[in-house]
Amino acid sequence: MNTDKAFRLSLFFFTISSFIIVASIVVSLIATSYPIFMRDGLSFIIRGAWNPVREDYGILPALLGTLITSAIAIAIALPLSISLAVFSSELIPGKFKIIMNNISDLMASLPSVIYGLWGLFVLAPILHQFVMMPLHTHLGFIPLFSTRPVPTNLFTAGVLLAIMIVPFASSVIREAYSAIPYYLKEAAYSLGMNRWEVIRMMLGYIKSAIFAGTFLALGRAMGETVAVAMVVGNIMRFPKSLFDMGYTISSLIASQFPNAEVYEFMVPALYGGAFMLFIMGLAINLIGFSMMRRMVVHR
């Protein structure tokens, strides 16, 4: 009786405190960024500028950087994680499957600074030499590849993000794939489908889970900070191509915060960026979760 009461009380306490924490985050985001929105209004988010000496801030290039790196990450991670999930569910025998899934789980749990180091010293030079330079040399007339690349840029950041979110996205898809009822596979095979046709049909069946996993992964990609800051180039200017150096909101905050308090409006500006990121992340997660819910209703 007493323990029951204590249990319920503590549950109540933790629920309330998580609400309070979220509320205080929102309040501090709004309150601290308030001055920059009051001073500059919309122009703070539709211009590009980062000149602390003149207290001139406009974060649109960083917003674009967040969107571009996330888009690259998703474009690479989605097919990769679907393939990995199908591969581990359908094609490889039990022992290897366990090993592979363990490796995948391990990769999902590595601290991002490790990805950042690896991205900077291994991935970036490799991408530069074997992917970006050839693309620029041969397909440079396409605007996406028109900038002469240096190793650290938006593209490298996007690829690194893709590698970081694949383990997570593929485990969501793998879960959904392994939960497909056996009788649906039987139905597909009984119609004379071959293995690939069945796999395609089953992927169609779990497409809400695939979308949900992708959107949740996208949320992570947009918020990822340290690793991106190490490979994205960190320059505030409008990206001319995928191979241009740039900023994302997260990397902007990470790299500018140390000396922000010297200036009057830089802290509000960084908080303003964080607030925009919060809104984008919220939107992405809402879409992801509503898809997840649709998937549950579906069954």
Add this chain to the structure above:
Amino acid sequence: MEICDLNVWYGGNHVLKNINLKIPKNVIFAIMGPSGCGKSTLLRAMNRLLELNPTAKVSGQVMVDGINIYSDKIDVTWVRRQFGMVFQIPNPFPHLSIYDNVAIGPKLNGLTKSKSELDQLVRWALEKAYLWDEVKDDLRRPAAALSGGQQQRLCIARAIALKPRIILMDEPTANLDPVAAMKIEELMLELKEDYTIVIVTHNPQQAARVSDYVAFLYLGELVEVGETSQVFTRPINKLTEKYVVGRIG
């Protein structure tokens, strides 16, 4: 269809023992027996769906119109298209529309050449399955929106849209309410005009109601086969007699 010396093992478990069966055309052939006796296994051996289970091992022959479907030269996907299969749990593809569920088979095997031909085939199959009138207003609805009985009739439509030689039904009414079940039984009697139907049931009354021939399977062995009227009125085997009066199963 003819089954000769069929044996099936799951690992070391011998679940079907020396089955020999002749199934005439355009009849309803019931396979009855208590649950666990191997009925579903026998049905899945007929269209080689058993091969989805890596532990299952099969020996013997299954002849369809003179072709041994277990011959090395035969493509397993071709074999499965010679049969339409209906399962114990209604299993339309829930994320596809009613139309697409029926159209999927003909699309796969290239039965139709144009969209209008496909439309016609879909309509024909839905009419055959007694479902057209209930769904014709909106064929784009997802299959998941239908009731259990409608879903099972959709599965029948999906099966016959393949233009199969034989329809296999594994306890097709086991998960339906009595009214929906009755509708399926009526439908089977109608379909018999054009198809050979093999139905598995653990319910001897159902076998007596719908079938022309019946086989009694017990612990993986075929105990008795014959015309339904004869098996139910004058069973040869004592076990069969006990089963049909409801003392086994």
